[in-house]
Amino acid sequence: MCKKVYVEVFAKFEKDGNIIPISILWQDGTIYKLDKITNICVAASLKAGGSGIRYTCIIKGVQTYLFLEKDRWFVEAKESE
Amino acid sequence: MERIIFHIDCNKFYASVECLHRPEIRNKPVAVGGSEQSRHGIILTKNEIASKYDLKVGEPLWSARKKCPNLVIIPPNFPLYMRFSKEVRRILEDYTDIIEPFGIDESWIDVSAVAHLYGGAEKLANIIRERVKQELGITVSIGVSFNKIFAKLGSDYKKPDAVTVISKENFKEVVWPLPANDLLYIGPATYHTLQKHYRYTIGDVAQTDCQTLQKWLGKIGILLHSYANGYDLTPVCKSELMPNIKSISNSTTLPRDLKNFDEVKAVVFVLAESVGRRLREQGFKCSVVKIYLRDKDLSTVSTQKKLKYPTDITREISKTACSLFLNNYKFDKPIRSLGVSVTDFCAVDCPLQYDFFVDAQKKAKLETIDKTVDTLKKRYGNFALQSASLLKSVDITHFNPHDDHTIHPVGVLKGKI
Numbered sequence: 143m144c145k146k147v148y149v150e151v152f153a154k155f156e157k158d159g160n161i162i163p164i165s166i167l168w169q170d171g172t173i174y175k176l177d178k179i180t181n182i183c184v185a186a187s188l189k190a191g192g193s194g195i196r197y198t199c200i201i202k203g204v205q206t207y208l209f210l211e212k213d214r215w216f217v218e219a220k221e222s223e
Numbered sequence: 224m225e226r227i228i229f230h231i232d233c234n235k236f237y238a239s240v241e242c243l244h245r246p247e248i249r250n251k252p253v254a255v256g257g258s259e260q261s262r263h264g265i266i267l268t269k270n271e272i273a274s275k276y277d278l279k280v281g282e283p284l285w286s287a288r289k290k291c292p293n294l295v296i297i298p299p300n301f302p303l304y305m306r307f308s309k310e311v312r313r314i315l316e317d318y319t320d321i322i323e324p325f326g327i328d329e330s331w332i333d334v335s336a337v338a339h340l341y342g343g344a345e346k347l348a349n350i351i352r353e354r355v356k357q358e359l360g361i362t363v364s365i366g367v368s369f370n371k372i373f374a375k376l377g378s379d380y381k382k383p384d385a386v387t388v389i390s391k392e393n394f395k396e397v398v399w400p401l402p403a404n405d406l407l408y409i410g411p412a413t414y415h416t417l418q419k420h421y422r423y424t425i426g427d428v429a430q431t432d433c434q435t436l437q438k439w440l441g442k443i444g445i446l447l448h449s450y451a452n453g454y455d456l457t458p459v460c461k462s463e464l465m466p467n468i469k470s471i472s473n474s475t476t477l478p479r480d481l482k483n484f485d486e487v488k489a490v491v492f493v494l495a496e497s498v499g500r501r502l503r504e505q506g507f508k509c510s511v512v513k514i515y516l517r518d519k520d521l522s523t524v525s526t527q528k529k530l531k532y533p534t535d536i537t538r539e540i541s542k543t544a545c546s547l548f549l550n551n552y553k554f555d556k557p558i559r560s561l562g563v564s565v566t567d568f569c570a571v572d573c574p575l576q577y578d579f580f581v582d583a584q585k586k587a588k589l590e591t592i593d594k595t596v597d598t599l600k601k602r603y604g605n606f607a608l609q610s611a612s613l614l615k616s617v618d619i620t621h622f623n624p625h626d627d628h629t630i631h632p633v634g635v636l637k638g639k640i
Binding site for chain 1: 356
């Protein structure tokens with residue numbers, strides 16, 4: 143089971159209007175740098191409950207989805223986190 | 224060239240959007256319903272699981288709970304539904320600009336010119352269905368046909384998350400065996416008349432002589448004959464080409480019954496203020512003011528008055544509505560619901576010739592006040608500025624008809640038959 147966790151994001155606003163996330167500030171204060179973004183598309187998150195622009199990111203070798211829902215960012219977090 | 228029309232219907236729209244956002248209730252019976260405290264406690268929509276308990280849209284929540292004790296009831300979140308409605312439209316706009324919305328959760332689109340680019344009509348319908356599911360997490364059913372009526376029947380034919388093709392070749396097998404009341408504009412009364420004449424299916428209607436149907440049902444008989452035979456040629460109408468609005472209204476069911484005229488006056492003012500503001504936003508003046516009221520035993524009175532001069536001034540609309548109330552209601556029973564509506568529009572800059580006794584300067588002043596209030600409300604919110612008289616009865620006047628009721632009922636026919 144996943145839960146929806148809203149996070150603070152450091153992002154780059156490009157000249158042509160694209161928003162590219164650079165790193166995530168996690169609840170415990172750790173900053174996670176996004177090593178790579180492999181895909182950007184519009185998608186729903188059935189696991190966490192929501193929809194928006196989905197960034198498929200690689201963080202420390204692990205694939206994670208980061209969503210921009212209207213004007214807030216969220217990730218699909220494990221229930222225990 | 225044969226037309227290719229899709230009717231896209233978002234399945235159990237409000238409930239699906241809610242279930243998407245709350246994974247924990249997805250496997251439970253869910254209904255979206257109004258607040259019981261403010262006496263709007265009816266089911267607006269329900270999910271598939273709740274449908275198994277024979278719950279009806281419009282049913283009071285207390286009765287729904289009796290049928291299904293573990294029903295999860297969620298208050299509606301209209302801004303969220305509007306966002307999803309826009310998102311669905313965004314997807315449709317990738318394929319065509321000929322989009323006709325029908326309510327918040329349905330649309331017709333005309334893809335005659337582009338379907339071949341995607342490998343045919345059915346393939347394109349499946350692409351759209353998959354995209355909505357993937358991008359928005361809700362499902363749609365799509366009817367594919369050569370006219371709007373059969374396209375709509377197609378989207379109802381198989382749900383959820385399905386595509387149904389009704390072509391010139393198969394419509395007699397698919398559509399004709401369906402019960403006649405599945406067709407648009409066959410409501411309970413028309414269906415009853417048809418049954419009296421042993422016409423039970425759409426096929427029965429199609430095969431009945433047009434004049435005979437007209438004799439039984441009036442003008443609508445001709446229309447139904449053409450619908451049932453697939454003769455409907457109505458184009459999909461782009462939303463920006465939709466005919467101008469013909470009336471503006473706001474109504475409310477109150478959290479408690481109104482017992483005296485002062486309370487009625489306060490609520491009428493709130494409604495008139497919203498109606499007036501919407502009227503001014505559209506750039507119209509109205510010549511007819513109507514009120515609608517319902518007492519605690521649910522009997523309804525509706526009455527209207529033609530104004531001597533068209534107006535868009537809140538105070539004039541409110542005064543007329545109040546005088547209509549005083550002339551038509553004896554207050555033998557407390558009031559449960561109230562509505563104010565205006566019709567018979569002319570453009571705001573249409574020249575007017577007042578008679579000698581009209582105080583044109585006062586009118587100009589009231590217009591300026593309204594304009595100023597509108598600007599302030601638009602910028603700082605509806606409750607930024609309010610009439611002091613409303614503060615006496617905040618429990619019944621603290622609502623915002625202007626922004627809370629942005630979803631309006633629509634009809635298929637754009638004029639008279």
